[in-house]
Amino acid sequence: MTVTFPQKGLPWLLLLPQLLITAIFFLWPAEQALEQAFYQEDAFGLSREFIGLENFADLFSNPLYYQSILTTLVFSFSVAIVGMSVALLLAVMADRVIRGKLAYQTLLIWPYAVAPALAGVLWWILFDPSMGPIALWLKSAGVDWNHYLDGSQAMILVVIASTWKQISYNFLFFLAGLQAVPRSLIEAAAIDGASPFKRFWTIVFPLLSPTTFFLLVVNLVYAFFETFGVIDATTKGGPGQSTTTLVYKVFDDGFVGLDLGGSAAQSVVLMGIVGLMTVIQFRFIERKVQYS
Amino acid sequence: MTDVILEKVGKTYPNGYHAIPSVDLSIEEGEFIVLVGPSGCGKSTLLRMVAGLESISTGELRIRGERMNEKEPADRDIAMVFQNYALYPHMTVYDNMAYGLKNRGMAKDLIAEKVSDVAAMLGLTELLQRKPRQLSGGQRQRVAMGRAMVRDPKVFLFDEPLSNLDAKLRVQMRVEIRQLQRKLGTTTLYVTHDQVEAMTLADRLVVLNKGKAEQIGTPMDLYNKPATPFVAAFIGSPSMNLLDAHLTEQGITVSDELTLPLSHPHRGAIVWGIRPEHLDVSDEHNADFALRIQAVESLGAETLIHGKVETTSGQGDAMVVRLSGPHLPDINSLMWLKAPAQYWHLFDAVTQQRL
Ligand SMILES: Nc1ncnc2c1ncn2[C@@H]1O[C@H](COP(=O)(O)OP(=O)(O)O)[C@@H](O)[C@H]1O
Numbered sequence: 197m198t199v200t201f202p203q204k205g206l207p208w209l210l211l212l213p214q215l216l217i218t219a220i221f222f223l224w225p226a227e228q229a230l231e232q233a234f235y236q237e238d239a240f241g242l243s244r245e246f247i248g249l250e251n252f253a254d255l256f257s258n259p260l261y262y263q264s265i266l267t268t269l270v271f272s273f274s275v276a277i278v279g280m281s282v283a284l285l286l287a288v289m290a291d292r293v294i295r296g297k298l299a300y301q302t303l304l305i306w307p308y309a310v311a312p313a314l315a316g317v318l319w320w321i322l323f324d325p326s327m328g329p330i331a332l333w334l335k336s337a338g339v340d341w342n343h344y345l346d347g348s349q350a351m352i353l354v355v356i357a358s359t360w361k362q363i364s365y366n367f368l369f370f371l372a373g374l375q376a377v378p379r380s381l382i383e384a385a386a387i388d389g390a391s392p393f394k395r396f397w398t399i400v401f402p403l404l405s406p407t408t409f410f411l412l413v414v415n416l417v418y419a420f421f422e423t424f425g426v427i428d429a430t431t432k433g434g435p436g437q438s439t440t441t442l443v444y445k446v447f448d449d450g451f452v453g454l455d456l457g458g459s460a461a462q463s464v465v466l467m468g469i470v471g472l473m474t475v476i477q478f479r480f481i482e483r484k485v486q487y488s
Numbered sequence: 489m490t491d492v493i494l495e496k497v498g499k500t501y502p503n504g505y506h507a508i509p510s511v512d513l514s515i516e517e518g519e520f521i522v523l524v525g526p527s528g529c530g531k532s533t534l535l536r537m538v539a540g541l542e543s544i545s546t547g548e549l550r551i552r553g554e555r556m557n558e559k560e561p562a563d564r565d566i567a568m569v570f571q572n573y574a575l576y577p578h579m580t581v582y583d584n585m586a587y588g589l590k591n592r593g594m595a596k597d598l599i600a601e602k603v604s605d606v607a608a609m610l611g612l613t614e615l616l617q618r619k620p621r622q623l624s625g626g627q628r629q630r631v632a633m634g635r636a637m638v639r640d641p642k643v644f645l646f647d648e649p650l651s652n653l654d655a656k657l658r659v660q661m662r663v664e665i666r667q668l669q670r671k672l673g674t675t676t677l678y679v680t681h682d683q684v685e686a687m688t689l690a691d692r693l694v695v696l697n698k699g700k701a702e703q704i705g706t707p708m709d710l711y712n713k714p715a716t717p718f719v720a721a722f723i724g725s726p727s728m729n730l731l732d733a734h735l736t737e738q739g740i741t742v743s744d745e746l747t748l749p750l751s752h753p754h755r756g757a758i759v760w761g762i763r764p765e766h767l768d769v770s771d772e773h774n775a776d777f778a779l780r781i782q783a784v785e786s787l788g789a790e791t792l793i794h795g796k797v798e799t800t801s802g803q804g805d806a807m808v809v810r811l812s813g814p815h816l817p818d819i820n821s822l823m824w825l826k827a828p829a830q831y832w833h834l835f836d837a838v839t840q841q842r843l
């Protein structure tokens with residue numbers, strides 16, 4: 197069905213707010229970043245000089261940048277895998293609960309409503325080395341917790357803080373996926389002599405694979421691009437560079453280190469990655485694996 | 489030898505619903521038993537209790553003398569064919585059939601041998617590498633049967649396995665299931681709501697009504713001597729004519745004014761029944777009663793005539809007559825009928841038991 201408007205101008209008028217927002221908050225900054233990436237600015241921001249691809253050359257010859265790529269990959273896959281595993285476990289349990297199902301599911305959805313920065317602060321307080329209850333408990337258990345000094349502990353903290361709210365989202369999708377697995381398949385497998393554990397891994401989990409793949413992409417995109425607030429509120433990328441992801445590095449180099457050209461070049465690289473992930477998302481998720 | 493025994497088996501669901509009060513049934517080795525009844529009467533519940541997919545609330549289930557109540561489905565040595573086939577969608581036909589054998593730790597080459605034997609028997613050899621979604625409904629049905637057969641179980645359980653097929657395929661598969669079962673000699677418990685399927689497949693039928701076994705017997709027992717009006721109406725197509733009547737010294741009074749002579753010790757309200765195929769066309773002088781014709785269904789090989797027993801009040805009961813061959817009587821005309829007494833079925837109206 198097509199809707200026709202009496203005047204040609206009306207559709208444009210209706211689209212205008214959306215187009216304006218896109219232009220002001222996305223297209224214009226993107227264009228600025230793209231332009232900036234080819235210039236070098238002096239320390240006071242008074243003059244700038246066209247330097248071609250030098251910002252990119254600097255970027256890709258800088259070991260710290262590769263370090264950050266590695267950090268981002270470790271961080272993102274940890275967030276995706278931890279978040280999805282915990283959510284799957286909870287969903288399997290929720291699928292079995294009969295009484296109090298609604299209460300249980302509602303509780304699990306709440307974290308999703310908490311703002312990322314707030315979640316970050318929450319975890320920052322819980323893990324504070326001198327007064328955080330979890331840090332103190334860990335100390336009493338013999339773990340010397342100080343994420344200001346220990347890079348691995350800092351990574352664990354940002355992974356926990358970022359994963360926490362994704363669990364709700366993953367949980368909802370896994371629960372829906374589990375409920376779509378026909379009961380009779382599981383019963384047939386039980387008659388076929390498969391233990392509950394085997395039933396899960398040979399029947400249920402393969403049938404969840406479209407959901408799993410979808411969530412993997414969504415969680416990776418989230419960990420890549422939407423965890424700035426959490427990192428800023430907990431570790432600020434430190435100690436050293438140990439929790440500086442690519443997105444955090446753009447901010448850190450540009451606004452803290454004041455290397456606007458280098459930061460812009462990084463933004464351009466990130467825009468490329470976003471484009472690539474969008475293609476993957478459309479290519480594979482739009483026609484996801486179908487079982488009839 | 490008795491293979492499967494259900495002793496006072498009952499089921500109450502966790503929500504308190506009392507689906508099966510108590511069923512007794514003993515099944516001989518190699519027997520084909522069909523559980524039949526209208527939708528919601530508890531057929532699946534009973535079958536699933538035998539399979540171990542539902543707990544048994546009361547009573548005992550024994551297979552080859554061994555109590556099964558507490559055993560897992562896998563340990564009962566049964567195989568089940570589900571209504572929706574329940575094939576594993578991500579596995580090939582081969583893997584679907586091999587799954588149960590693999591889980592039991594059978595050697596790979598032995599599995600391959602068994603699967604190919606059964607596949608050959610069912611004409612599935614060409615399809616072994618396909619996924620279920622690449623199969624037609626009939627082929628899926630066959631794979632589901634193959635998966636059950638390959639394990640060579642003590643008992644086959646079927647839950648309405650043909651109801652998702654079209655009418656022609658259903659008849660074909662019905663014949664095939666019966667032949668296979670005869671050949672394998674495996675004790676079978678088969679659930680259906682279709683009385684034709686039930687009559688053609690069963691060695692013995694169990695007619696279930698609201699969770700109670702109304703009657704257990706061979707198809708001909710049930711056809712000739714239904715124990716209750718429910719069984720009488722359920723078995724046979726079109727259904728038996730069942731009329732509210734009164735038994736007096738003179739005989740049976742039908743439609744308040746018509747009396748069919750009979751000497752029988754019972755008195756009071758009864759249900760009088762006669763099958764549509766047992767009514768004969770007669771003439772005014774020899775007939776027992778007349779039918780005012782309301783509708784005629786011509787099927788070629790037979791004709792079904794629907795009408796009302798003709799009475800002075802015009803409030804006679806509805807009846808169906810089944811005549812072989814084509815007939816074209818006029819609507820609203822009278823048809824004179826004879827109801828031979830050897831085909832009458834009498835039931836107590838209160839206890840619903842056969843007299
Ligand atoms: N899990 C359950 N909980 C409660 N009642 C159920 C459950 N399963 C079935 N029933 C009820 O038990 C009755 C018998 O069901 P079922 O055995 O499936 O009937 P059939 O297979 O003869 O159609 C139905 O009234 C149904 O609503």
Ligand SMILES: [Mg+2]
Nearest residue numbers: 531532533648
């Ligand atoms: Mg059923």
